[in-house]
Amino acid sequence: MTISEQQQEHEQEYEAQAYWVTKTGHGELRSESIPKPGEGEALVRTLFSGVSRGTERVVHEGRVPTRVAERMHAPHQEGDFPGPVKYGYLSVGTVEEGPDEWRGQTVFSLHPHQDLYVVPTDQLTLIPDDVPARRAVLTGIVEVAINALWEAGPRLGDRVAVVGGGLVGGVLATLLRKYPLGRLQLVDADPDKRKLAETIEVVFALPEQAKSDNDIVFHCSASNEGLKLSLQLAGDDSDVIELSWFADKEVTLPLGEDFHARRLTIRSSQVGAVALPRRHRRTNAQRLQEAADQLRDPLFDTFLTSECQFQNLPATLAALLEQPGGFCHVVAYPKPEE
Missing domain, CATH: 3.90.180.10 (Medium-chain alcohol dehydrogenases, catalytic domain)
Incomplete structure (x- = not known):
């Protein structure tokens, strides 16, 4: 040439x-x-x-x-x-x-x-x-859920609640159902989300039915009410893992109730960086590949x-x-x- x-x-x-x-x-x-x-x-x-x-x-x-x-x-x-x-x-x-x-x-x-x-x-x-190409568009969403799991580190027999049955919450619950947990609930104020929970074989609960004293609560509803409920459902000294992006929404929480009294922690899970417990042993590319494999x-x-x-x-x-x-x-x- x-x-x-x-x-x-x-x-x-x-x-x-x-x-x-x-x-x-x-x-x-x-x-x-x-x-x-x-x-x-x-x-x-x-x-x-x-x-x-x-x-x-x-x-x-x-x-x-x-x-x-x-x-x-x-x-x-x-x-x-x-x-x-x-x-x-x-x-x-x-x-x-x-x-x-x-x-x-x-x-x-x-x-x-x-x-x-x-x-x-x-x-x-x-x-x-x-993995069908159409399903593979969810790779980036599954990556978000994997990062939250690496952040929280669920253990054998844990009691876990996922608050918010939207795309991220639903995908997260789908991954969590594979864990040997003591309890897993998908919590949402919309009763129609019960159909999703039944499809992915996870127990559904309306807010007033949700069980408390959880070891980990994942919050995915991007709402004041959902975050407040997450604090109520968390057990003493446990973590609320926040996956929601509130953008320009103002968030008001009753920090005088469960938060201080029961020594709770709200931890951000943001996909821009690999969760700290895995950051030194996994790259962003490896996290994405794991997401694709899960699909x-x-x-x-x-x-x-x-x-x-x-x-x-x-x-x-x-x-x-x-x-x-x-x-x-x-x-x-x-x-x-x-």
Whole structure:
């Protein structure tokens, strides 16, 4: 190959489309040119992406607090909060170009909603052959749950409550059911969440029915009431593991009740860093790979509750985020020939 041909190959670009939040509550698809992958990079064609309603609703509503806006940047985000911003972090696709060992592989990436993109291969997670690509969009959510488990360290015979039966709480309870616990309850104020608990084979309880004196309480409801209940359900000297992101919500707690009297601890579980008990022996990449491996369990399909085509994402997402309920919304992408 001549020098001129090498230069032309290096300069070749591809046309891609990406979803951008343009202003509060609105979004659109924008075209962009992406370069041919360089050394150590891969060109990924997206098969599916996932919408994590809680976080993406905060982004769409322009509610990311200025104080933590820089910390809340997704790995491949473009633009700044409140917008315009290209956001998202649950993407599954096929490697079309790159190192030989990656070509043709199904991979997960913490990438925004986009049909074609280039990323370093060390930021890709290999999806096992027996995990369907559609289910694999949950890799980033399972990672959040794994980090919380590493943070809390459930032990044999523990009494555990998960407060909040949304996407994160439900996925966490699905993983916890494999532990040899003394007791596990999924607690939610919505009686319809009983169906979820029955599906994942976990005991359900309304707040007034939930059992107290727990060794660990995981809070996932992103509500004042849920956090207050979590303190009430925790046993003396035990931990409440906080997974919710309240964004700009003000939180009011009755700290004069259970918190001081029973020497409770509220501990943050934030996925940006590996939980401290594993931080020196696990990397973020290893944590993501563990999440992908856990998705061999078909029960996780429970959390894929709706789907749209990528070209319809702007209109669909605007309507979706106005509606309560539901878990992970799946975005399906067209094949090249389509």
